[in-house]
Structure formats: C-alpha cells, structure tokens
Amino acid sequence: MEKKTLLTDCPDAMGLISKITNICYKHQLNIIHNNEFVDHSNRQFFMRTELEGIFNDETFLFDLDRALPTGSHRRLVSSARKKIVIMVTKEAHCLGDILVKAFDGSLDVEIAAVVGNYDTLAPLVEKFDIPFHHVCHQGLSREEHEEKLLAAVQQYQPDYVVLAKYMRILTSNFVASFPNKIINIHHSFLPAFIGAKPYQQAFERGVKIIGATAHFVTNDLDEGPIITQNVIPVDHNFSAEDMARSGRDVEKSVLSKALGLVLDDKVFVHGNRTVIL
Amino acid sequence: MEKKTLLTDCPDAMGLISKITNICYKHQLNIIHNNEFVDHSNRQFFMRTELEGIFNDETFLFDLDRALPTGSHRRLVSSARKKIVIMVTKEAHCLGDILVKAFDGSLDVEIAAVVGNYDTLAPLVEKFDIPFHHVCHQGLSREEHEEKLLAAVQQYQPDYVVLAKYMRILTSNFVASFPNKIINIHHSFLPAFIGAKPYQQAFERGVKIIGATAHFVTNDLDEGPIITQNVIPVDHNFSAEDMARSGRDVEKSVLSKALGLVLDDKVFVHGNRTVIL
Amino acid sequence: MEKKTLLTDCPDAMGLISKITNICYKHQLNIIHNNEFVDHSNRQFFMRTELEGIFNDETFLFDLDRALPTGSHRRLVSSARKKIVIMVTKEAHCLGDILVKAFDGSLDVEIAAVVGNYDTLAPLVEKFDIPFHHVCHQGLSREEHEEKLLAAVQQYQPDYVVLAKYMRILTSNFVASFPNKIINIHHSFLPAFIGAKPYQQAFERGVKIIGATAHFVTNDLDEGPIITQNVIPVDHNFSAEDMARSGRDVEKSVLSKALGLVLDDKVFVHGNRTVIL
C-alpha cells in the first residue's frame, strides 16, 4: 500500500468531483482526505485528494485525462521526502528554525545545501553537517553573481529554493529557472511596506501591528502569490530596531509554516493568488 | 432554481463522496460548495453540500437513503430564514449586537422574541419592535420558573434558542426540549474557569489571556460541544472588572459568529465535539 | 475629592518625572495611575497622570509651567462625559456598535447627533432618540455640501467627530475645523490598500489577513496618525464580498476601541504617530 496525492486544477464543470472520485473508486484507491474549492470569480476548480492503495500511475492518469475538461492540470505526487536549497545573507533566525525543524523531523525535508552571499552563517550550517556555499557578490556584476548562485543551487536539483532572509533582489533569469519553486519571506505584512527597510517604514508610519509574508517569487518585487502571513501587535514603545527584533519570531514561523504547506503539496498557484487545500 | 443544503453524517466507507455526488449529478443538481471531513479516530464521515437546481426532495432522498450505509443521518435544508428566541438577564452587549446584525442583515435571522429574567433590557428590545417577555424568577421554584420560561419560548417554535448572557442554569427538562438547539456564550476560554465569575477566577489566577466560548447547551454545565472560541490579551493592569469590560467585545463577536455558522447549517455535532464545514 | 487627568508633552530633560510628581505631591494630589514615555528618536517626553484630590487648577498649572521646559504642552482634563457627533453613509455596523455601547454605558459618551449623506440609517438612530441630520450631497458642489455638513456638526460643539464609515473624502477646510478631533475607521490594514475599495484590492492581491485601522483624519488621505489596528485571517474561500462581511466586526471593534482610548484621554499625537499611555 502506497500513499500519493492527486492535485487537480481545471476549468469548473458540473460533476467534476463525482468523475474524479469515481475514477479513484474504480482503481480501488481509498480517499484519505479530499478537499476541493471552486473559484467562482474565475470558474476554476481545485481538488487535492490524498489516496492510499496500489497505484498504476499510467492507467489512472489516462482515465483521469479522458474525464477532465480541456485546460486541466493534474499531478500525482508521491510522498517521498523533498529536497531544498536555502539561500541566506547574514541573519540566523529563519535558517536556524528550518535547521532545527529538519533535524527533529518537524519538517520532513532534506536540506541539500545552504548558499550565502556572506559567510556569516557558515558556522551554524556546518554544525548540522550541511554544505555551505559562500557566493560573494562583491566585485561581480549582478549577472556574474547570479550565474554563480545558479550553478551553486542547481547542482543539487532542489524541489524548492527557500530564501531565508536572502537580502538581494534576484533577476528574472534566476526566477525563471525555478517557476513557482522559490519561496521568500518578506519582513512586512505585504502589500504594506514593499521594498527595502520595511520595519523602518513601519516605524515611521506609526503602525500598531507589524507582520511577515511568505510568498512565491515572481519577477515583480514582493508581488508574488502569498502563501502565509502573520502579525504581532506593536506600540509607541517600539523603535524600528525593536520591531525588527520582535518581527524575527513572526518571520520564521510564517516561513516555516509556508514551507510545510508547500512540502505537503497543499498549495495551488492560480494567477497571483494561492489556493491552499 | 432553488438553493438547498444537504448535510450528511454517517459511518465512513469507501466511495461515499462519489456515491453522493453521483446522485446530485443524476438529479441535475449543481454543487455550489462541497466540504467533507472524515473523523478517522471515530471512522465517521461528514459532508456539507450546497446545491442549486430543481429539487424533487422525495426521490432525491430516496436515492440517497439507498446509497448511504446503515446509521446515516442526512438532512436537506432549505435556505429559508430561521427563527430564534433570545434569552437574557441584564447585560446588553451580546443582545445589542444580534439586534443590530439582524436589523442590517449581517445575520439573516428572524428574532421572534426576547425573554429575560429581569426587565432591564426591555427598553432596548422594544426599540426594535420585538416582543420582550419578562419572566421573573423571584418567588418561584426553579421548576416553576422554567415552566414559565418554556411556555414563553415555545409559543414561537424557534429553530434555535440563544442564551445571550442568560445568567441562570437551565434544568435538564428545559435543555431536553431543544436538543442541540440552545447556543450559549460562556465568558471564559472553556474549559478554563467553568462555573460562576470566570473573570474573577481569571484575575486571581493571573492569566495573560482571557476568552469566550460559544457552545451548545447540554445537561453538563459548560461542557457542551464548542462551536467557536476567541481570546484577547490582558496583563497586570487589568482588574477583574477591566477583564469583564474588555471581554464583552469578544463575547459578542464569538456568540454572533457561532450563531452565523449555525444559521448557515455549517455545524455538525458528533458526541461532544463539533465539525464545522 | 475630584478626579482629573494631567497630560504632559514636552522636550525630554533630566528629572521631569521627579519635577511633575513633586508638584502633584505638593498640591496633595494623589497619583492613581501614572504612565510616561520618552521617544528617544525625537527626544520628546510624554506623561499621563490620573490624579485625585482637591484641585486648584490655576496654582497647580502655574507651578507646572514654571517647572516644564520651553515648548511644553500640558492639559488638565476633567473626567466629565464628552460629546461626539457621528458621521455615516449607509452601513450600520460601526454606528450600531457605538449606539449600543453608549446605551449600556460601555462607552461613557454623549452622542449629540448623527449626520448622514444618505438617510438610510435614520430609522436606527431614531430608535435611540438621537437626532439624525440628512445632509444629502446630491446636486451640490463638494464645497456647498461640506458647508452644510459643517453647520450640522458644529451646532453641537462636539469634543470629537467620529466617521463611522462615512464614505466621502473631507476637504481640508472641514478637517482644519477639528484638528486631531476627527476619528476615522478605514477598512484595511493601513498603509496597505489606501483609497477606495480596499477589500476588492485585498482580494485581488490574494492576502491571507485583512484588517481595519482607526486614525485621526488629516489632509492626507488615509495618512493620519494611527490609533488602533486589528486583523483577521482570510483564505482563498473569501470573495471580496465575504471579506467585507467578515471585516465589519473588526472595523467596529477597532473604531470603538480607538474611541474609548480617545475619550479616556490616553492618546497623544506627535507628528504622524500616536503615543497611547
């Protein structure tokens, strides 16, 4: 008996649930969990089905493809552990959280490597016997630097790339190499405070709540599909530095929650929005 | 074209989603929303299906009953506005919130009457042209008082009874008259601070968070199935009275959220727990 | 014995707490609560002191003025009930909440009148025996309309003007008539989604949290000093309309919390930020 997850994303039509579950039934696959969602504004259907049984992927997907309407996407994902590469600059909190969670099994993931544009975090990474690649940006053009970054990351053929407070903007070339595969943590409640120094911006605006946003990276800075967000209250006692310090715990929990959802194949991307089933 | 909601609650079995959605499909009923949940610890299946079409209730339910396993419960609920009676003592905030929400349509409900063991809130209720019944408990045995309460409530044949800070304990006789039909707001984060004066208890324990709990009423005081809960932070600055004052906003929002879920037929009760779909 | 609140706002200097509390001590005024805050980035000192005793305002303030540095502001505020005028358009939830809270004493405030650019809410207001002024904007220039609004509001000489979902932009002339006296509720987590239709904007951006912001009104749209903010989680199930519906409870609780803080003389405005003591 194996476990796999079927992800269906297609134009809405009458009887879709019935058709898909019938095919599972016919193939004697037991439905452990099933969640579906219809985006009525776009007439798009999403379904995530956790299955258990003996799979014949080919015939199962053949039957599905005959049943689903034109323009459908479907994936049958095994429950094998996924592989990530983490990119960092100097801050330890998000990286440290993922390292500890991978270590104790809270996140079921293989951290293939960590790549940093500074070497500040090498000692932390090496404690966990994970390779650290220092790809310094100094003295290099953006293109040259990214070429080296890309090489460092791609040698591991990761399922996902996690930007754990990687503080440089990636070019469209890098982003295009990992479509909907790069997860970033932005240290504000997007779309408030896009761009640089969000805590300083938050301080100057005098907000009473700060937050963090995990999102897939697209070519539009801080505009990619949002996966998770969370916030904490602040008040006049908080300097911009205090906000940054307090924000760390939110950043790391938002990022690792988003990563967990992605690793569990719960996140659909549709246009600039996510559907989480 | 009509809208109805099908609520199915039965022992889990393979192919249930497929069977039920097939029947909807066969009857040309369009599925607007569908949510299902399997409680694996109890092997119980729950599904809520919003349907649109031309209904022949008799043949539809006949087909369903043939398909569902023994021990199934299913209800096909029309989207007609439901009727409630509200019971109160002296505090206005929960009652006032429901009155305003019914007035402006935020809650799609008919408030048939308000019954109070004091007449404090009669002026507020009468502003909204709703009958107020003062059923004073003084000089009466508990049984005598409840007999009068029961008569006052039952004359309206309400779908639900809402205890909006009704501060007396109801006997099992009253409770048995409205099984899983009485919704109470308890002014603590249950099961913390069961019983009388929860804010005083919370103050004495020095908690840093207080809350409120909306639940169905059973014969076990404050032990019925929980529908919604919410909390707010407090600190050493809060006296028991401050907690009570700050708690009011949580109480009213928790109660009206629970009421909204119940009115939308989203709440299943299974043993002492609720499943909200 | 009387109760008054002393609000001090001045350039920071050594020994200020000592100087001010000494003067209270000398005048035999008992300090019930004292809170101070120093904004180190601006070197500004704020203190809120609740006092009890027999007040000779003139000599007390004379002593204070001699002790405080140049550029100081201080106010000695009596605990008398304050008067507000509420401005509305068509939505009942914020207005209804303030009406019920004033009715049951949760907010210690006199609602002198409600002014609306539609008459939709007149029936609700009149239930509470409060005058409603319909100042229709149709067929009038913005200047003409505001002149009438201003007349309608000013006849009551309110301490504060509360915009309880008043959906038109006020001119600088109106705003200048009530400096730091107009409290608005904006239906987003500012500075995200400034301007019109914030829930539609939030839906389109695919955020996972929505919020509301209460702020003083200045001439810069949605840019005034923030008093309170709060948020609720949303997900892909929420249409823009669902967000608007769910947002109402946050809007009303954020607005009435801000109003409570202002009525208790707890809010200092300094530049574009608030200090709440």
Next chain:
Amino acid sequence: MEKKTLLTDCPDAMGLISKITNICYKHQLNIIHNNEFVDHSNRQFFMRTELEGIFNDETFLFDLDRALPTGSHRRLVSSARKKIVIMVTKEAHCLGDILVKAFDGSLDVEIAAVVGNYDTLAPLVEKFDIPFHHVCHQGLSREEHEEKLLAAVQQYQPDYVVLAKYMRILTSNFVASFPNKIINIHHSFLPAFIGAKPYQQAFERGVKIIGATAHFVTNDLDEGPIITQNVIPVDHNFSAEDMARSGRDVEKSVLSKALGLVLDDKVFVHGNRTVIL
C-alpha cells in the same frame, strides 16, 4: 557611564514615584525608561527604572532604603549577561529555539549546560559546544534522581533554570533550591488542561483554540505565576497529534518570550501573579 536597572516593590504610599526619582536625580543618574504600576487591590507599588550614569551603589541604596516604606524590596541589577541551565527530556523544539537565539544574540544569555533525563538531545546540544549532562531517572527513586539533577545543575550556579519540555514533575526540594528562578513551559493554555497529555485533553474536549503557558515553577503543579501565554486556532481537522505538532511553535515562542522578559529583569512576582514592566 554604566547602565543598571532598579526594581522597587513595596506597599503603596503617596509620593513614591517622586521620592524614588528624586533620589536618582540627586545621584545624577539619568532615567532611560521608567514604568510603574500600582496594584490597587493589594495596595502594592511596583517600579522598574532603567538608569544610566556613574553608580555608587552603596550610597544610592542607602538613600533609597531611608525613603521607602517598611516591607519594601528593591534590587539594583547590573546589565551583565545572565547564566542559565536548561533541562530537557526528548523534544528538540524549545531547546533548539533557545540554542539558535543564544547563538545569534537574539537572547543575551549564557547557556552554561543542558541537563536531560534522556540523552536524545545530546547530539543537538553538542553541535553548539555546550555541555550536556545525561541524568537518567531509570532505576532511581525520585529523590535519588533529583539529588543527581540538583548536583548537575548547581555546579553551574545559574541565574535561572529553564524547563524546555522537561517532562517530569520536580519535588519541592528541587523547587525550593531555585525560588522564582525556574521557568517552565506548559503545553496548554493554563488553567485549562492541567497535568498530563494536555493536547489529548484538548482534542477530547473539542476546543477551537490551543495554547501554551510559561510560568515560574512552584510546588503546586502547573499553578505557579504565569509570565506569558499565547494561543493558535485549531478545528475539527486536528487530531491530538496535529495539535501537538502545531503547538510546538507556540510553545517555543512563548517560552523564549518569557525568558527574554526575565533576562531583561522585567518580571515581578507578587503572590501568584506577575507584574511585567
């Protein structure tokens, strides 16, 4: 110029703020932050004063002691880094969080050692070059085991002992050795679900919110003064195991927040409650 924090805790009296700040003023100590609180129900005064200047501790405290009423407690605490010993059983998340925070400076603390009744976490601790003591409880009476524990902890003379999911009950002898110096994380929103298996209890009760509580340890199980609490929403989808998994992030953030407050000398204990200034 040095920085120290003065903590004053005494019966309330008129003019206390004035007296204390006058003494600071006289000693030319600049007040960086000052917070005070009067517990009116107990007539107790608390003040926390961050000072900067050149300290003569002896004469400063002599002046203070003459000014303060009988029954006063006052401490002048230097800003030197504090030392902790962490006690654990098998779970890595709270320990891992403190290790990473001490590593990157988010918590300004020296972790002198980690003591575990299992050796599961030794590999994690040793990555950070911190001694791990395995004090196995098997085959020992509770008294014998605690004697060894006490020896293992006391050799480091820690300022505080942190129970980071140490899953055994400590005897009054151990507790008495570190009065108000032992910080525990309990995996429920106390006082709900005191004792063993709180997530199982929470699941069975069908709550919609779970939480965690950091508190000082006293002889009454789970009854000591609460420092911080936080919660997260759950629903019918959560098994007891899911609750435990989701609860980990709350547990670790609640514990490290409490630890940060204690290390910053912000927590006063008064009876069974804490005042946090």
